[in-house]
Amino acid sequence: xxxxxxxxxxxxxxxxxxxxxxxxxxxxxxxxxxxxxxxxxxxxxxxxxxxxxxxxxxxxxxxxxxxxxxxxxxxxxxxxxxxxxxxxxxxxxxxxxxxxxxxxxxxxxxxxxxxxxxxxxxxxxxxxxxxxxxxxxxxxxxxxxxxxxxxxxxxxxxxxxxxxxxxxxxxxxxxxxxxxxxxxxxxxxxxxxxxxxxxxxxxxxxxxxxxxxxxxxxxxxxxxxxxxxxxxxxxxxxxxxxxxxxxxxxxxxxxxxxxxxxxxxxxxxxxxxxxxxxxxxxxxxxxxxxxxxxxxxxxxxxxxxxxxxxxxxxxxxxxxxxxxxxxxxxxxxxxxxxxxxxxxxxxxxxxxxxxxxxxxxxxxxxxxxxxxxxxxxxxxxxxxxxxxxxxxxxxxxxxxxxxxxxxxxxxxxxxxxxxxxxxxxxxxxxxxxxxxxxxxxxxxxxxxxxxxxxxxxxxxxxxxxxxxxxxxxxxxxxxxxxxxxxxxxxxxxxxxxxxxxxxxxxxxxxxxxxxxxxxxxxxxxxxxxxxxxxxxxxxxxxxxxxxxxxxx
Amino acid sequence: xxxxxxxxxxxxxxxxxxxxxxxxxxxxxxxxxxxxxxxxxxxxxxxxxxxxxxxxxxxxxxxxxxxxxxxxxxxxxxxxxxxxxxxxxxxxxxxxxxxxxxxxxxxxxxxxxxxxxxxxxxxxxxxxxxxxxxxxxxxxxxxxxxxxxxxxxxxxxxxxxxxxxxxxxxxxxxxxxxxxxxxxxxxxxxxxxxxxxxxxxxxxxxxxxxxxxxxxxxxxxxxxxxxxxxxxxxxxxxxxxxxxxxxxxxxxxxxxxxxxxxxxxxxxxxxxxxxxxxxxxxxxxxxxxxxxxxxxxxxxxxxxxxxxxxxxxxxxxxxxxxxxxxxxxxxxxxxxxxxxxxxxxxxxxxxxxxxxxxxxxxxxxxxxxxxxxxxxxxxxxxxxxxxx
Numbered sequence: 007x008x009x010x011x012x013x014x015x016x017x018x019x020x021x022x023x024x025x026x027x028x029x030x031x032x033x034x035x036x037x038x039x040x041x042x043x044x045x046x047x048x049x050x051x052x053x054x055x056x057x058x059x060x061x062x063x064x065x066x067x068x069x070x071x072x073x074x075x076x077x078x079x080x081x082x083x084x085x086x087x088x089x090x091x092x093x094x095x096x097x098x099x100x101x102x103x104x105x106x107x108x109x110x111x112x113x114x115x116x117x118x119x120x121x122x123x124x125x126x127x128x129x130x131x132x133x134x135x136x137x138x139x140x141x142x143x144x145x146x147x148x149x150x151x152x153x154x155x156x157x158x159x160x161x162x163x164x165x166x167x168x169x170x171x172x173x174x175x176x177x178x179x180x181x182x183x184x185x186x187x188x189x190x191x192x193x194x195x196x197x198x199x200x201x202x203x204x205x206x207x208x209x210x211x212x213x214x215x216x217x218x219x220x221x222x223x224x225x226x227x228x229x230x231x232x233x234x235x236x237x238x239x240x241x242x243x244x245x246x247x248x249x250x251x252x253x254x255x256x257x258x259x260x261x262x263x264x265x266x267x268x269x270x271x272x273x274x275x276x277x278x279x280x281x282x283x284x285x286x287x288x289x290x291x292x293x294x295x296x297x298x299x300x301x302x303x304x305x306x307x308x309x310x311x312x313x314x315x316x317x318x319x320x321x322x323x324x325x326x327x328x329x330x331x332x333x334x335x336x337x338x339x340x341x342x343x344x345x346x347x348x349x350x351x352x353x354x355x356x357x358x359x360x361x362x363x364x365x366x367x368x369x370x371x372x373x374x375x376x377x378x379x380x381x382x383x384x385x386x387x388x389x390x391x392x393x394x395x396x397x398x399x400x401x402x403x404x405x406x407x408x409x410x411x412x413x414x415x416x417x418x419x420x421x422x423x424x425x426x427x428x429x430x431x432x433x434x435x436x437x438x439x440x441x442x443x444x445x446x447x448x449x450x451x452x453x454x455x456x457x458x459x460x461x462x463x464x465x466x467x468x469x470x471x472x473x474x475x476x477x478x479x480x481x482x483x484x485x486x487x488x489x490x491x492x493x494x495x496x497x498x499x500x501x502x503x504x505x506x507x508x509x510x511x512x513x514x515x516x517x518x519x520x521x522x523x524x525x526x527x528x529x530x531x532x533x534x535x536x537x538x539x540x541x542x543x544x545x546x547x548x549x550x551x552x553x554x555x556x557x558x
Numbered sequence: 559x560x561x562x563x564x565x566x567x568x569x570x571x572x573x574x575x576x577x578x579x580x581x582x583x584x585x586x587x588x589x590x591x592x593x594x595x596x597x598x599x600x601x602x603x604x605x606x607x608x609x610x611x612x613x614x615x616x617x618x619x620x621x622x623x624x625x626x627x628x629x630x631x632x633x634x635x636x637x638x639x640x641x642x643x644x645x646x647x648x649x650x651x652x653x654x655x656x657x658x659x660x661x662x663x664x665x666x667x668x669x670x671x672x673x674x675x676x677x678x679x680x681x682x683x684x685x686x687x688x689x690x691x692x693x694x695x696x697x698x699x700x701x702x703x704x705x706x707x708x709x710x711x712x713x714x715x716x717x718x719x720x721x722x723x724x725x726x727x728x729x730x731x732x733x734x735x736x737x738x739x740x741x742x743x744x745x746x747x748x749x750x751x752x753x754x755x756x757x758x759x760x761x762x763x764x765x766x767x768x769x770x771x772x773x774x775x776x777x778x779x780x781x782x783x784x785x786x787x788x789x790x791x792x793x794x795x796x797x798x799x800x801x802x803x804x805x806x807x808x809x810x811x812x813x814x815x816x817x818x819x820x821x822x823x824x825x826x827x828x829x830x831x832x833x834x835x836x837x838x839x840x841x842x843x844x845x846x847x848x849x850x851x852x853x854x855x856x857x858x859x860x861x862x863x864x865x866x867x868x869x870x871x872x873x874x875x876x877x878x879x880x881x882x883x884x885x886x887x888x889x890x891x892x893x894x895x896x897x898x899x900x901x902x903x904x905x906x907x908x909x910x911x912x913x914x915x916x917x918x919x920x921x922x923x924x925x926x927x928x929x930x931x932x933x934x935x936x937x938x939x940x941x942x943x944x945x946x
Contacts, residue, residue, distance in 0.1 A: 029658065092592035333839055354839055362841045375832035379854035392840060439836070 015185055015218050016042040016065060021078035023060050023069060023242075034060050034073065035242040044185065045216040049233030049250070051223060051265075053458035054429065056239040062188045062222045066103050067095050083185065101131040104179035108191040110171040114163035120171075121159030124178045133182045146177040149214070150207040169200035173207050180211060187212070187219045193228060197320035197485055198529040205231055205531075206542060224458050226265060227531035230254055231538040238262050250535050264460065266533070271463050271492050273470050278510060279310035279495075284347040286311050286447050286479045287332060287365075292341035294331050301327050302338070302503045309447065312473065314480040316494035316511075318487065318526065324503035325483045329449045332481070333365060345447070363393045366440035370452035372432035376424040382409075382435055383420040389442040408438045412468060430461035437468065447479045454489055466493050487530045491515065499523050575602035622910040638666035660936065667932030674731055674926055681732040687722040689729035690888035696720040699911045700918070706911060715915060717898060723915070726890040727922060733885055734892050735926070738872035741806045742813070745871070746864060749814030753821025754848045754856075757829055768822070771815045779812050780877060787883040798886045805884060809874055813867055820863050824856045858941030865934035869927045876923055895919035 018040040024031040035057040042048050050058040063069060067080055067087030080087040082103065085094065099105075104127075107113040115123060124143045128134040134142065140159070147155035150173040163171060172192055179187050192208065193201040209232060212219050221232045229236055229250075236253045238245040238261070246259045257263050279285075285308035294302040302324050309315045317325045330336040332343055334354030343350045345364060351357050369375035376385055386405045390396050396404055406416035412434040424432055433453060440448050450469065454462035470493060472478060484490060490497060490511070497514040499507040499522065507520040519527065528545070531537060575598035582590030614621050615628055642665035645657030657665070677684060687693075693716060699707040700715040700723070708715065714724040756764040774782075790804035828834065829852065837851050878884030879893030887894065899916035906913035 029655075089588065091588075335835065335839070354841075357841075359841050362839060365839075367836065367839060369832045369836070371832065375836060377831075377833045377851055377855070389840060392842070443840070 012043040012045055014041060015044045015046075015083055016040070017079075017081040018061075018065065019079050019081075021061065021064055021080065022076045023057070023064060023073055024076045025070075025073045027072075031074070031076070033076075033242060035064070037078065038239070038242075038244055040065075040237065042186070042218050042220065044218055046235065047212060047219045047221055047233045049221045049223065049229035049236040050239060051226060051229050051236060052239035052245075053224060053460060055241065057242040058222045058239050059190055061239070062190055062220055063105075065186070065188060065220055066099055066105060068099075097131075100127045100184075101133065101182045102185050104182070104184040104187045106172075106175050106179050106187060106189045106192050109195055110175040110192075111163065111168060113175060114171065116163050119160055119162055120166070120174050120178075124159060124174070124181055127178070127181050131182055139181060143177060143181065146180055146211070147174070149211055150174075150177055151203065152177075167200070169196050169204055172196065172204050176204075176208055176211065180215065180217075183215060183217075185218060187217055189219060189221045189223075191223050194223065194225070198487070198531075199320055199525060201228070202529045202531070202538070202541075205538060208232070209538070225531070226459070227533050227537075230533055230535045231531060238265070254533060254535065271466060273493055275512065276313065276495050279313055283310060285309055285344075286346060287481070288344040288347075289328065289332065290342050290344065292328070292331055292338045292343070294327060294336055294338040296327075296336075300339075300503070302331065304341070305500075305503070305505055306341075307498050307505065307508055309479050309481055311446075311479055312477045313495040314473065314482050314493055315496045315498060316482040316484060316490040317498045317500060318484060318490055319500035320485055320526075322502075323500040325485075325500055326451060327503070328500070329367070329451055329481065329483060332449065333367060359393065363443045364446050365449070366443050366445040366447070367449045367451065368433075368436050368440050368453050371456060372429060372436050373424075375436050376432060376439075378424050381421050381423055382414075382427075385424070385435060386438045386442050389439060393443050405442075408442055411441065411472070412438045414438075428461075429457050430464060433457060433461075433465055434468065437465075437472070441472065441476075445478070447481070449481045449483070451483045452485070453482075455484065455486060462489070463492075469493065487527060499526070571602045571606065572599055574605070575599040578602055578605075623906075626910075634666055635662065638662050638669055641665050641669040663932040664936035667929040667936070670925060670929035671933065674735060674929075677728050678731040678735045681728045685725040685728040687725040689721070689726055689890040691721060691725070693720040693722065699909075700914050701911055708911075714918060717895075717915070723895075723918065726895060727892070727918060729890040730892045730895060730919065730922070733889050734872065734875060734879075734923075737802065737806060737885065738868060738875050741810045741871045741875070742864060742868045744806065744810035745813040745867060746817050746860070748810060749817025749819075750821045750860065751848075752814070753818040753823075754825045754852055755844075756818075757822050757825030758844065758847055758852065764822075767818070771818050774812065774815045775819075780874065783808055783812055783874060783878065784881065784883065787878060791883060801883075801886055805875070805878065809871055813871055813874075817860075817863065817867060820859065821856065824859050825852055828852050828855050858937065862934050862938045862941065865930045865937070869930050873923070873927065892919040892923050896923075 018038060021035060021038045021040075022033065023035040025034045026032075038057075038061055040048070040061070050061060052058045060070070060073065064075060064080060065082075067082075067090055069075055075088050078088070082098065085098065087095065087098075090098075114120065121140055121143050125134075125136050125139040128139040128142075129136050133139075143159050144155050147158055152158050152170055152173055158166060158170070158174070166174065176187075176189075176192070189208065193204050196204060205228065211217075219232075221229060223229050233250050235247065235249045237247040238253075238259070240261055245261050246253075246257065248257075253262070254266075257266060287309040289308070290306050292302055292305045293300065305324070305328055307315065317328065319325050327336065331338045334343075334350065334352060334357055337352035343352075345361065350361060354362065383402070383405055386408055387401050390401050390404045390408075394404070402420075405420070409416040409419060414431060414434060419427070419431075419435075424435065427435065436453075453469075454465055457465065466489065469480065473480065480493075482489070482494060494511050497508065497511055498505055499514070499520065501522050507514070507523050514523065515527070517524075528541065534540075572595070575595060578601055579590055579593055579595070579598040582593070611628070614624055618624075639662060642657055642660060642662065645660070645665065646654055648654075693712075695709060695712070695716055696718055698709045698712050698716040700713070701708045702710045702713045704710070712722050712724065714722075714727065716722055717726070752767055756767045786808045787801075787805060790808065791801055794800040794804060834847065834851055837847055842851075875884055876891075876893030876896070879891045880897045882897070884893055885891040896916050896919045899919070902912050902915045903917070904913075
């Protein structure tokens, strides 16, 4: 797939971007060079803070509020964008350069129909008339395999699903047939089964119209499917660049190799649990509802001491609702939750302090799980004081011990606020808060899904070590099967509020599967550039993603 | 004909804006290059306004009040600038940093509030005379110049029964501002705690409290306050000082409805956070949830609302006093002073100094309101994280 024969479309030379924080300009990007030829897809990868989105936006001559391009040039097809006038940029953006944002749900205007937002660009840029553009939109919707392409555009954004909205946004970016599209993590917020459909759709349409694209993501397996070439960024510097196959098979830099190695973390297999032992937590025939809508149907599974049970399923499958039933936030309609063989009151308000202490929770979004106005010492200290009754120096000593446990320097972090911590550090504080209660059982609700892969691996290793040291039991809610493979002992697969399959990890990852489990497993992108093509060839475009789920 | 003049004027301004932008573009500056014509029009209007201002200031004889306003504005701006400069170089690091990022309006606001606070707290020491002290010379004009009816002993003049206006203004700060502050505090205690309670507990309590607040808010507040004050004055009977207490309670209750709404809205955004869920699952009590988890996250909007609410309360008290049911004589109060001296405003055309008598008290009210709003704007801006 060498495209260097084609003419150059975008040339970035020595791009430096600075951001204003705390009264000084801090460098965000320190001199990036980038070449993009017509019809070529460049993957930009790196962890958060690497500057990949900033570079993506700078390719459109745009910087976010509080940022500035301090040096370098961005040349798009002979036009210098860094000091182009607002008029020149207005003529290019939307027409020749388009942008697809991470969250389509937040990027569409909820007050207008999808197709009206689609036609806005072509009409203002005098590319097409409104009626032509509408007809074109329907063709694009059909190409992107959206259901009912003639009708779906006349819905409002909240009336279609997340994956469909992301495809509608891709169609919108295509509306003027731009030369360059910038995809900023377009599938990060989607389930695996939905992601695969969007990936296939984006790849097809980019190939068909010979559009150049910059594909920004932190997911290596995804970028392997999409890009012709990959550029790795770290803290505003380029690490290396190579075409996809070379990059995957023979990365030259250590950092790239460490990124590649992340998915190799697997815990040693544990012997099967004694079936006669009393499980730490036992969920028996739980049926629960929000108002009149029943969301859990007769869910039962056990979690044994010192073991990790991964609960897998896409959003809306009832994973988190099960957790809410166990913690007592949502008293189940029927069925019981037993802890150490003893039935727990359904409502958390009726549970004793000790029962509450035994079951702790770690949340997905560490940002909302830690009170932003309290210091780390206060956050961890509160459960220590509340449950253990420790005060003063003893409390401080215990908090420092916990901080060391989660591998954070106590002196440095005790007085900091959550806003002064990175995502991974915040998640560690969330773990410490749960540990402070000295529980037997911890619910981990998608704890790694908001984190970069390297950071996520660190958290998983920490959780594994704590389990070995303290004999904790985990219920691990996730939609990421790589995480399951890494940490789980047993797996529970859920769909539409029902348990479709459960068993030991080894059994779950070996065929035969329940069709839904099979679909989930096959939808996880692999680090093989041909994976998507092979999968499409094998199963056909109608048997992947939501289309396949609907058939079940 | 007038219409033609207006249209012609606008066209001329647009043309001026266009020329201004075109002139700017020859320098090659990016700001001028990307400037909209509407922005250029704004600059043209500002330019014309400044020229007209200078013309009026120097060449129009009768524009006395305009001249005073310009002088006041310049003095205020200079004072604010100096105050900010002081703040940037004196004091601990945290306040220095605060002052460095502060707009001039906010530093003016803070300076004014500080001055008012000092005047109010030390009124007894600063004021040259007592607030109820009556002198023989009545209707002395401000300025202290005997040639135009002033008296150096009373730099701001005296009122119709011979009380020193400077002293009464200073005592007025104590009475009006002090009572307004207490009232606002009470309103926040009431509205804030109820609002957080409703947000945390929800259910029937939330419904009951919100409906009560709806009913109270449906009645126009000033008329409602007047009505209740009439009832209160019947209760108070001859105990005039009781009336002030009643007034504080009445205004606090009426204003607490607004605080309740805000506290409930802010609170219900916070209670859905995971850290509140974590605290609930820990088994924390209601008091801890409200004061330790919710309140610290609601301080910024509540503080901003406190500033605004303070202005409204303060204006309500001044209005009630103006209407005669608020702070009772002989206590000095700015609302009452405006009412007592209001007829002098009729002399504005031929004796600006006479008209200045009621304007001083009115100006004191206006200045504090503006100052508080400047500070509140700045705080809101900071807490919302908006760039523009």
